[in-house]
Amino acid sequence: MSLPSQVRTDREVRVRAPGKVNLSLRVGAREADGYHPLATVFQAVSLYEEVVARPSTALSVTVSGQHSHLVPTGPENLALAAAQLLAARTGVDAGVHLHLHKAVPVAGGMAGGSADAAGALIACDALWRTGLAREELADLAARLGSDVPFSLAGHTAIGTGRGHLLTPAMSRGEYHWAFAVRDEGLSTARVFGVFDELISGATRLEPEADRALMQALRAGDAPALGRALHNDLQHAALELAPSLAESLAVAEDAGALGVLVSGSGPTVAALARSRQHALVVAAAWTAAGVADQVATAVGPVPGARVVHGARGGVGDVADDSD
Numbered sequence: 001m002s003l004p005s006q007v008r009t010d011r012e013v014r015v016r017a018p019g020k021v022n023l024s025l026r027v028g029a030r031e032a033d034g035y036h037p038l039a040t041v042f043q044a045v046s047l048y049e050e051v052v053a054r055p056s057t058a059l060s061v062t063v064s065g066q067h068s069h070l071v072p073t074g075p076e077n078l079a080l081a082a083a084q085l086l087a088a089r090t091g092v093d094a095g096v097h098l099h100l101h102k103a104v105p106v107a108g109g110m111a112g113g114s115a116d117a118a119g120a121l122i123a124c125d126a127l128w129r130t131g132l133a134r135e136e137l138a139d140l141a142a143r144l145g146s147d148v149p150f151s152l153a154g155h156t157a158i159g160t161g162r163g164h165l166l167t168p169a170m171s172r173g174e175y176h177w178a179f180a181v182r183d184e185g186l187s188t189a190r191v192f193g194v195f196d197e198l199i200s201g202a203t204r205l206e207p208e209a210d211r212a213l214m215q216a217l218r219a220g221d222a223p224a225l226g227r228a229l230h231n232d233l234q235h236a237a238l239e240l241a242p243s244l245a246e247s248l249a250v251a252e253d254a255g256a257l258g259v260l261v262s263g264s265g266p267t268v269a270a271l272a273r274s275r276q277h278a279l280v281v282a283a284a285w286t287a288a289g290v291a292d293q294v295a296t297a298v299g300p301v302p303g304a305r306v307v308h309g310a311r312g313g314v315g316d317v318a319d320d321s322d
């Protein structure tokens with residue numbers, strides 16, 4: 001494969017991309033395209049996927065970290081799909097080897113695959129010096145998956161459409177989370193399918209429903225945020241994985257300000273009073289034997305960005321303090 005002379009591929013680029021929790025996830029009835037209209041509030045949290053891009057003559061991916069054996073390494077891998085889409089969009093005739101180090105649970109409802117895709121877009125854009133604007137990258141991101149634009153954007157945002165149309169939202173302060181992770185993931189498509197059966201077509205989105213939640217975020221009021229957390233997919237996730245009810249109950253008993261299934265599940269997210277309290281909730285899950293793994297994190301944090309290898313490139317160079 002020959003490289004155009006303007007494409008320099010002599011570097012390694014390292015990108016970090018966050019997982020997410022849907023503070024609120026409201027779901028309308030399935031539309032003709034097979035997708036559900038959403039009104040959601042995303043918060044990016046400090047569980048990070050690392051994406052390392054190195055020059056190569058072909059497109060390939062390797063994976064390490066939590067549950068990495070469950071991640072496909074063929075063309076269906078979302079990070080590879082992202083590299084391929086960027087190359088096609090920009091006419092770059094170059095390869096890349098991507099290495100993904102996973103910390104976001106696989107098929108856990110926290111957008112790990114989407115974070116890999118967003119990370120790969122940023123990494124390849126920097127490696128290949130394709131110099132796409134953020135808006136162009138966001139357009140590519142939306143083609144890869146509904147959650148990918150938010151993985152690029154990070155922080156706090158309202159998502160509409162399939163979840164891919166984003167409006168940044170104001171949020172004050174730092175929120176502390178504990179996560180109960182299951183070894184066995186849930187298929188997002190399946191959870192939406194069970195949602196359809198449960199509502200049998202009778203639902204509509206209520207745009208005003210998250211007023212208290214937005215107010216809590218603006219005020220930096222964690223207890224009020226805890227009371228306002230909401231997930232329309234929770235019943236469907238519980239149908240498929242009834243034992244999640246125990247994880248929810250254990251976190252409530254441990255004094256969580258709010259607790260819900262994250263996105264399409266099965267990860268359970270508990271909002272804690274402090275970093276210390278998040279560790280207490282996580283320890284309660286471990287002691288009760290209702291999680292295969294536990295994690296703690298803070299949010300909001302920035303979206304996918306370069307941490308090494310492309311100063312002056314497209315992605316911001318991350319400040320390691322966040």
Ligand SMILES: C[C@](O)(CO)[C@H](O)COP(=O)(O)OP(=O)(O)OC[C@H]1O[C@@H](n2ccc(N)nc2=O)[C@H](O)[C@@H]1O
Pocket residue numbers: 022025034035036037038040109111114144145146147148161162163188189192263264
């Ligand atoms: C549950 C959420 O994580 C909430 O943020 C997202 O809606 C899912 O986002 P995602 O995993 O990026 O989803 P996609 O890869 O776009 O779609 C996977 C499958 O989920 C279902 N899906 C997804 C998004 C949406 N608004 N409606 C849907 O019905 C569709 O069956 C689709 O085939």
Ligand SMILES: Nc1ncnc2c1ncn2[C@@H]1O[C@H](COP(=O)(O)OP(=O)(O)OP(=O)(O)O)[C@@H](O)[C@H]1O
Pocket residue numbers: 070071072076077078079100105106107108109110111112113114116117147185186188263264265
């Ligand atoms: N790079 C990737 N990392 C993880 N999963 C991937 C990747 N590429 C493709 N997949 C496939 O996507 C499926 C969903 O993975 P992912 O970890 O993104 O789930 P999720 O967090 O539930 O997604 P979301 O929250 O966006 O609905 C996996 O079961 C896997 O088969």
